[in-house]
Amino acid sequence: MIVEGTVLRGPDFEPIEGRVVVEDGEIVSVEQASVDSSRIVLPAFVNAHTHIGDSIAKEAGGGLSLDELVAPPDGLKHRLLRAASREEKVEAMRRSIQFMRTTGTASFLEFREGGVEGVYALREAAEGIGVDPVILGRETVEAMEAADGFGASGARDGDFSRERNATASEDKLFGIHAGERDASDINPALDLDPDFLVHMVHPEPLHLDRLEDSAVPVAVCPRSNLVTGVGVPPIAELADRTTVALGTDNVMLNSPSMFREMEFAAKLADVSAREVLRMATLNGARIADLDCGVIEEGRAGKLLVLDGDTDNLAGAQDVVRAVVRRAGVGDVADVIL
């Protein structure tokens, strides 16, 4: 397969005119050439933090606090999950994954509720769509064993050292929420030597030093944090210290469109459009050790192709800024997964 246009090549998304050649799902060459195409070719997105299990509860709970919305066991989300049938939950997740595909997402890192059954239900929902979920089971070690890792709710909810050790012994991914409401659960989360943290809205200088020393990456979810009223993460300060990736968090609260998260992050934080695009692609891939997220020879040929000549994008003076700050689902010409 040959895809032509303005190619955002490599980890710096250098725009070149040319083509990407994909064979058997792998990028075999990236060629600079004169081509007649207004398309923009970029790596498909990696959404670094989701809870798509609550796809049954989109826009429920307007005005509720974070705890009233999502705290286990009796937050609104958990009551709605208990009330829905397995079939309804699988179908709702399936629709969300299809939308992720439509909006150019190749993979997502999911904190999956519901134990082993929850992991199986998500695998079933994702079947045949082409989007690869990286599933972090919750609640039990068995869920981790059935999944790709363990996603811990947060150090204030308990001591996760048993789950952390079990995850390490299986050589799987361990992620944990930290610093969402305040700073008190950040040090205990870092003490677990996690593969990544989620949120980090409230890091103090000591935590930033620890992040830098340990090189633990952070998945930030700025739209979610704004909606739940906990503040917004200091994206530029975090990105100065470690790898930062973007996630859309609960489908209940936010559409899982990486276009929307990128635009919000870029306009919120003092970081370049290139850096934001890296947060939406390569950095999430790095957290989960995926081979997508960058257009380079030898990488997975998972590509997002935009029409640069839509009414929305025509005439844009800076292609990377246009992709990050302006583009949306209506500009998608093709998603190659």
Ligand SMILES: [Zn+2]
């Ligand atoms: Zn979360």
